[in-house]
Amino acid sequence: MTALSRRRAVDHPPLLRIVRDQLSANRWYIHILLWIAVIFMGFPLFYAALVSTQNNAQMFRLQMIPGNSFSFNLQTVLDRNIARLMFNTFAVATMVTLGKVVLSIFSGMALVYFRFPGKSLVFGFILAALMVPGEVTIIALFRLVALELGWGNTWTALVVPAVASPTGVFLFRQHFASITPELSEAAQLDGAGPLQFLLRVLLPLSRNTVTALVVIMFIGAWNSYLWPLLIVTNPDLQVIQVGLSTLDDGVEIGRTWGPIMLGAVIASIPPIAIFVLMQKQFLQGFALTRHK
Amino acid sequence: MTQKSKPMPSAKTEPSRWKLRSGFVPIYVPFLFLIPALLLLLSFRYIPAVSAIFHSFTYWNIPEPGEFIGLQNYQALIDDPIFIKSLGNILKYMVGRTALVLVMAFVGAELVYNLTSDRWRNIWRMVFTIPMVIPFTVNLLVWQQVYAGRQGMLNEFLTGIGAMARPYPWLGRPDTALPALIFIGFPAVAGFGFLIILAALQNLSSEVNDAALIDGCSRLRRVFAIDLPAIRGPLALILILSLNQGMQEFAPMLVMTQGGPINTTMSPAYYLYIQGFTYGKHGYASAIGAVLMLMTLVLSMFILRMRYRRAYDVAV
Numbered sequence: 011m012t013a014l015s016r017r018r019a020v021d022h023p024p025l026l027r028i029v030r031d032q033l034s035a036n037r038w039y040i041h042i043l044l045w046i047a048v049i050f051m052g053f054p055l056f057y058a059a060l061v062s063t064q065n066n067a068q069m070f071r072l073q074m075i076p077g078n079s080f081s082f083n084l085q086t087v088l089d090r091n092i093a094r095l096m097f098n099t100f101a102v103a104t105m106v107t108l109g110k111v112v113l114s115i116f117s118g119m120a121l122v123y124f125r126f127p128g129k130s131l132v133f134g135f136i137l138a139a140l141m142v143p144g145e146v147t148i149i150a151l152f153r154l155v156a157l158e159l160g161w162g163n164t165w166t167a168l169v170v171p172a173v174a175s176p177t178g179v180f181l182f183r184q185h186f187a188s189i190t191p192e193l194s195e196a197a198q199l200d201g202a203g204p205l206q207f208l209l210r211v212l213l214p215l216s217r218n219t220v221t222a223l224v225v226i227m228f229i230g231a232w233n234s235y236l237w238p239l240l241i242v243t244n245p246d247l248q249v250i251q252v253g254l255s256t257l258d259d260g261v262e263i264g265r266t267w268g269p270i271m272l273g274a275v276i277a278s279i280p281p282i283a284i285f286v287l288m289q290k291q292f293l294q295g296f297a298l299t300r301h302k
Numbered sequence: 303m304t305q306k307s308k309p310m311p312s313a314k315t316e317p318s319r320w321k322l323r324s325g326f327v328p329i330y331v332p333f334l335f336l337i338p339a340l341l342l343l344l345s346f347r348y349i350p351a352v353s354a355i356f357h358s359f360t361y362w363n364i365p366e367p368g369e370f371i372g373l374q375n376y377q378a379l380i381d382d383p384i385f386i387k388s389l390g391n392i393l394k395y396m397v398g399r400t401a402l403v404l405v406m407a408f409v410g411a412e413l414v415y416n417l418t419s420d421r422w423r424n425i426w427r428m429v430f431t432i433p434m435v436i437p438f439t440v441n442l443l444v445w446q447q448v449y450a451g452r453q454g455m456l457n458e459f460l461t462g463i464g465a466m467a468r469p470y471p472w473l474g475r476p477d478t479a480l481p482a483l484i485f486i487g488f489p490a491v492a493g494f495g496f497l498i499i500l501a502a503l504q505n506l507s508s509e510v511n512d513a514a515l516i517d518g519c520s521r522l523r524r525v526f527a528i529d530l531p532a533i534r535g536p537l538a539l540i541l542i543l544s545l546n547q548g549m550q551e552f553a554p555m556l557v558m559t560q561g562g563p564i565n566t567t568m569s570p571a572y573y574l575y576i577q578g579f580t581y582g583k584h585g586y587a588s589a590i591g592a593v594l595m596l597m598t599l600v601l602s603m604f605i606l607r608m609r610y611r612r613a614y615d616v617a618v
Contacts, residue, residue, distance in 0.1 A: 040413050044426055047410060047491045051433060054444035057455065061447075070453045113339045120335035132336060139347045143598045145550045145571060146591040149578040150350035150357065174342035204331065233437045235553065240579065251439045267447070274440040281435040289428055292435075296497060 055278075062272035069267050083268040090257045092250070092273055099249040100280070102168045102238075103231035109173035110227055111220065118182025119208055123194055133183070139176035145236070152240055167241045168249070172231060178223060181298055185219050186212065218294065225288050226295030229281045250277045351595070358592040362585035375589035385590065388568040391480060395569065396548035398484040403544055404537065407495030412525055415503040427500060433492040442557040445486045449473045449558075473559050476566040483554045483567055495540045502533040539605070546601045550594065570594055 061069050064077030120126075121133055144151075151171060161167035189212070197207040213220070235251045242248050245256065250273070257273040258266050285292050358375055360368030379385050414426045433441075448455045451471030460466040472482045506529070514524050530537075552571035555561055561568035561576070570590055578587030 037416060037418055040417055041422075043413055044410075047489050048429060050489050051487075051492060054441070054448060054455075055436070057447065058440065058444050072453055072455070072458050113342070116335040117339040120332040124332035124335075126329065126332045132340065135340065136343065139343045141599065141602055142347050142351045143550065143595055143602075144347075145552075146574070146594040146598065147350040147354045149574070149584050149587045149591060150354040151346065152578075153584065154345075154350055154353070170342070171346040174339075174346035176343060176347070179339055229435050233435075233439075235437075235439055251437055254439055254443065270443065274437075274443050278436050278440050281437065282432060285432060285435045286428075289431075293431070293497070296494070297501075 058271045058274050061267050062269075062275050064268050066266055066268070077268075079268050080272075083272045086266070086269040087257050087273050087276070090269070091245070092253075092257065092276060094246065095248060095250040095253040095273075096276065096280075098165075098247060099232060099251070099277075102165060102249060103228050105165070105169045106172045106231040107224055107227045109169065110175055110178045111224060113173065114178030114182045114223075115208070115213070115216075115220075117179045118186050119204070119212065121179075121183045122186040123204065123207075136176045136179050136183075140180065148236070148240070156241060161241075163242055163244045163247060165247060168238055168247075171237070172234070177299060178227070181223065182216075182219070185216060189215060218291070219298070221288070222291045222295035222298060224295075225284060225291045226299055229284060229292075232281050354588045354591050354595070357585055358589040360585045362588065363582050368585065371585075375586050376593075378586065379589055379593065384565050384568060385570065385573060387565050388570045388573045391565075391567060392549060392551070392569045392571075394480060395484060395551060396545050398481070399548050399551075400541060400544040402484060402488075403490050403493065403495050404540060406490045407493060407499055407540070408537070410491035410496050411499035411503055412529065414500055415529075416521065427497070430492040430496050433487070434494065434497075438553060439557070441487060442554060446473075446558055449482050474563055476563050479559055479563055479567045483558065486554055486558075495544065498536050498540055499533060502536040503529060506532055542601055542605050546598060546605070549598055549601065 060074070060076060062083055063080040064073060065079040065082070068077040068079070117136070121129065155167050155171060156162040159167075161170075193211055193215075194207060197211055202210070233251065234249075238249045239252045242252070245253070248256075254270060254273050254277060255265075257269045357368050359370060359372060361371050361374075362368040410430060414423055414430070417423045417426070449472040451457070451469060451474055454469065454472070456472065457466070457469035461469060470478070472478045510528060510532075511524065514528055519527065550571045552569055552575055555567050555569050555572040556575065559567040561572055571594060574587045574590040574594070577583045577590065
C-alpha cells in the first residue's frame, strides 16, 4: 500500500551488515511457520472442495483424492435449484448494498453541505443508532416485520431492514467533511445546485470511498444468515447461506455431504473472487468501517 | 490511507453551505435528503430496541399482544438454571476465544511483519485475509466434519498418529464441546485482529527498530520490549471488539451443537433464539435480549471511551 515499509538501517559496520543480511535475506523459518498456518487454515476448505467430488462412502473413508461423484453432486445441487439460491443472494445483496450506499450518500451530503435547524440533533440520532446492538432486538424486529408489516416471505423483509444502517451515513459524512470546502464554494459561485454538485463533483471525487464501501457491504450482505433464516421460509426466495443444508439429495438416510459441500464451495466463490479482484478496496473499506 | 489524525471538522472549517435564503435552495431539501435514512433507522433500529425493552416487562407470547407483568420475566430469568449456565458458558467462550484470537493474530502479524520483502508481506496479508470473506456457514459446515465422532478428521488424525486409541465425539461430550467451539477455525490467525495488528506494526517508526538492532537487541526481545507496548492501543481495541462479539455469539451453537450436550454450549443469544422462535415466548426472550443489550452497552462504552481518548489508531 503506502510507503509504510520499514527502512533498513544504513550505517552498520559492513561485516555485521553482511552477516545480518545473509541471515535475514529470506527469513525462511518465517515462511515455514506461515505455510504451516496456511495448511491448517486451508485444509478444511480444501477438504470441502474434495468432498464436493465424492459420494458419502468415499467421504466416510476419508479418501484424500477426488472422488467420481462430481457430476452427480452437480446434478443434485442443480435439481435443488442452487442457481435460484445464488441468484436470490446476489439480488438481495445488490439491493442492500445499493440502498445503503445511495441513502448514505444523500444523508452524508445533507449533514455536511446544508445548514438547517436541528442538524446536530439529527447527527446525534444517527450516531446513537450505532450503539444499538442489532442481534438482541431480533425478536421485536421479527414481530414488527413479519406480524405488523406482514412482510414475511418477501425480499422486502430481507432488504429494507438491512438498508437501515447508520454506519454508511456516518462514514460518508466524515468523508465529505474531509473534502476541501473551496469546492462547494466554487460550485455555488458557478451556480450549481446541490444535486449537480453531488453528481459532477462529489461523486467523482469519492469514487475510491464508494467502491471500498460497496465491496465491504456487498460481502457482508452476501454472508448474512440469521435474518433470512428467520424471515424467509419459502425455498424459492431463500438465500444460499440458509439454503446450503437443503442441498441434500434427500435419498440417502442422513445427509449426503457431497452436494452440500459443493454448494458451500459455490457459495464461497463470489466473495473470494470479489476480494481477490478488489483487494485494495476491501482493505480500505475494512479500515473505514473499523474506524467509525 | 492512514486515517490517523483527521480532525473532526469544527464549525470554523466547515464548508460553506448552500444558503437557504434568496430562494436558492428551499428549506426542505436537506430534509428530503435525510428523511429516508432517518425513517429507516427509526423503524428498524430504534423502534425494535424500545419495543424489546418495553415488552421484556410483558407476557408477549404469539399471538397475544403484550400484557404487563412487571419484573416477572426477569425474576424467572434469575431462577432459570439454563440461563445462568449460559452466562457462565459465554464467559468461558468469550475469554477463551478472545485469548486465542488475540495471541494467534499477534503471532501471525509479527511473523508477516518480520519478513524482509514487501512483496511477500503483501502476499501473506492477502492470504490471511481470505478467511474473513468466506461465509461462516461454510466454515461451520466444514468444522462439523473436523469434529465428527465417527470418521471425523481430528479423530482420524489423532488415532492415525497413535495419540488416541478410540475416536472421541468432541461435540457430543460436555467436557469438550465448548472448547471445540472455541477452537473453530484453528489456528485462528486470520481475521480483523491480524489486519489491525499488522497495520499497527507497519506504522511503527523504523528508527526505533534500527536503534534496537544496533544496540544488540534480539528480535524476540524487540517483540516484547518494543512492539508489544507500542501497539497496546490496537490490542485493547481488538480485545474489546472480540469480547463484544463473543457475548452475542450464537451461530456456532445453533449450527453445531444446538446448545448441547446438557446445555454446556448454551449461550444467552442462542437461548434467546430458542425461547423466542422455538417456544414463542417473546416476552421472556426480550428480557434475555435486554440483559444482553445492557452487557453489550457496557462494553460499547469502553470502546467509545477508548476512541475518545484516541487510545488507538487504526489504518490498514
